[in-house]
Amino acid sequence: MSKVIINSYEDFAKLLGQEIGKSDYLQVTQERINQFADATLDHQWIHVDPERAKVESPFKSTIAHGYLTLSLLPYFWNQIIEVNNLKMMINYGIDKMKFGQAVLTGDRLRLVATLHSLANLRGVAKAEIKFVIEIEGASKKALEGIATFLYYFN
Template sequence: MDKVIINSYEDFEKLVGQEIGVSDYVEVSQERINLFADATLDHQWIHVDTERAKVESPYHSTIVHGYLTLSLLPHMWNQIIEVNNLKMMINYGMDKMKFGQAVLSGQSIRMRASLHSLQNLRGVAKAEIKFTIEIKDQPKKALEGIAIFLYYFK
């Protein structure tokens, strides 16, 4: 799928209430999980101890940190959309974020996004992006919520 190209506030306006797109799948390997554990100092065994997880985890596998799943959102968002003519973009916040299904080590996830709302704040575009993180071949969502970005157009 081609990226949606946004060059102005008016381009964004046309997308309100519509699905913008779907990212490619990203595999979340045990190596990525371990690196995230090192970066965040979250070495809980259910994420990093593969032998113990096989025996003691209800998933019989290690699972991806919920915040690792969330942290992949910008990468997946950038596969869906290209916003040009910016001075800067700011991650403003999250609303109604819920983790649904655990992502197991080695599974692949992707993002589905729609433009929930758009406001013009004195020339700054406040975009509320409704997102869902899907797990390949699984019916339940890994994560859903609303990501809020501020786009400062030139």
């Protein structure tokens, strides 16, 4: 898979309203879930106790933290796009974010990204990226929303 290369505001503008790309799939393992639980101090049994989850969870499995799914966004985004000629980039915010379906341990996720809007703020590119994190083989999305990035081009 080749990345979309962006060297300027004008390069971004050509993508307005279009799908920018899709990332590769990544499997969500119990090890990754446990590491996220340790990092965030969120050790709810639905995430970290496979034996209890088999019996008590409606999913019959442990599930990924919703914020673990969200935290994969930069990893996936960097597979899709390379933005050059920057002084800096700022994660500005996320709007309309919603979780659609639980991510079960072992599920494979990928990002589909579309350029939702683009504005030139006195030389700063404000890019709103519609993101959808899909679960391989599932009809419902794991997560979707609009991420806003500020790109300060040289």
